[in-house]
Amino acid sequence: MTKDAAGEEAASHGAAGARIAARLRESILSGEYAPGARIRQEDLADRHGASRLPVRDALRMLEAEGLVTVRANAGAWVATLTRADFEELYHVRERVEPLLLGMNVPLLADDAIDRLEALAAAMEASSDVEEFLVLDREFHLSGYAAAETSVLGELVVQLWNRTQHYRRAFTRVFRGEGDRSAHHDHHLIVGALRRRDAEEAERVLGIHIRRTRLELERHPEVFEQ
Amino acid sequence: MTKDAAGEEAASHGAAGARIAARLRESILSGEYAPGARIRQEDLADRHGASRLPVRDALRMLEAEGLVTVRANAGAWVATLTRADFEELYHVRERVEPLLLGMNVPLLADDAIDRLEALAAAMEASSDVEEFLVLDREFHLSGYAAAETSVLGELVVQLWNRTQHYRRAFTRVFRGEGDRSAHHDHHLIVGALRRRDAEEAERVLGIHIRRTRLELERHPEVFEQ
DNA sequence: TTAGGCTTGATTGCATCCAAAATCAAGGCG
DNA sequence: CGCCTTGATTTTGGATGCAATCAAGCCTAA
Structure with missing residues (x-):
């Protein structure tokens, strides 16, 4: 991916x-x-x-x-991002990414959901930041693989790319604090996808993304330049 | 603008x-x-x-x-847009544009709101499609003028630009049917902005955008190529 | 007559060369 | 001593020319 x-x-x-x-x-x-x-x-x-x-x-x-x-x-x-830019990008992700996921629920094959579950487990087991980032990216973006070519899919990939570097710095800083919640979200999303409950999957994903944005308020040092 | x-x-x-x-x-x-x-x-x-x-x-x-x-x-x-593309772009607009409006509510000066009210009235009085499109664009995008330089503002402008041509064809077709509702929405938005009621303004704007997307289902001929 | 391959034309893609603008450093001036 | 100005250097921006690629039209053969 x-x-x-x-x-x-x-x-x-x-x-x-x-x-x-x-x-x-x-x-x-x-x-x-x-x-x-x-x-x-x-x-x-x-x-x-x-x-x-x-x-x-x-x-x-x-x-x-x-x-x-x-x-x-x-x-x-x-490109550099100010803290305000990052917050805006996450606001957009928070609204747009669940939309993309919801559109893909009917298109997701069972084995694709199996893979998501495996990724969620691997993330929980991983202790390396860099590896975690790769797995997390694949978890989120492969869930939309079916619509990868759509305008919406392209937009979401670009949102990820633009925040990639700051996510790295960010994850390094607050690793361990919000992790449990994040892993919990991942499992909830997989469960909702299995039940083909698009609404619930969207809701959890929105909260999941919002959590990162809110966490930022406690770690402004990432954007000191 | x-x-x-x-x-x-x-x-x-x-x-x-x-x-x-x-x-x-x-x-x-x-x-x-x-x-x-x-x-x-x-x-x-x-x-x-x-x-x-x-x-x-x-x-x-x-x-x-x-x-x-x-x-x-x-x-x-x-670039050409398929009907699916157009729908996706409007889905995104529906979620992102109210966000931008809401972020700008505290930044809007009173005379800016006066201008929006004048634009809404002018649209109601206008009978020319091309003029209507210009006014409508200014109504929507000038409401976000304060955040014009933000990543979110740029995204919204691009969404408008990409759908511009099809909006033209579309407005030509279904002019007169959904107009009353659209004008009503505009006035509701202005009222909400005057009261600095960001939540209500966002809500109405979302419905306003959604209306166009739904109207499309009754006019698929716009995308016959 | 029609389908397929080939040739020709048109259009884009890339490399080299030259000009213009900005940056950086040193020097002079206040 | 600090700031501004001015110059040289570096780096980018643009024009031209040639090579590569694609598309369409023609010719040939079944």
């Missing part, structure tokens, strides 16, 4: 530009590039054995996704 | 690319280019007295906004 998200628009644009965009996106999401880091066109060009032109295309694509900020005649930086 | 929306990212990218994007965006929104229309890079380049390079930048920007579809080695077209 993560890989698909990285190459989701590989069909569009020149092959070179799309490849560079996919790799740079992966680099940003993995934390290799931190928010605020300068991105030099020529660096990327050399690194990918291409000219600066497809690099510029890639930067535009990532800017459109909100991962990169470009200033005319100045350059490109990995 | 419309003008601002067109040039909202004028600060980014090369000046030429941004200018071309702004003008092309305006052309698409005004209906000059219909969905599905082919966009040739060289045409735009000649028309704007520039080379194809800033044109490609412009196309990328508009593709990111969902207004243009680009296929590698094939070309660019004005």
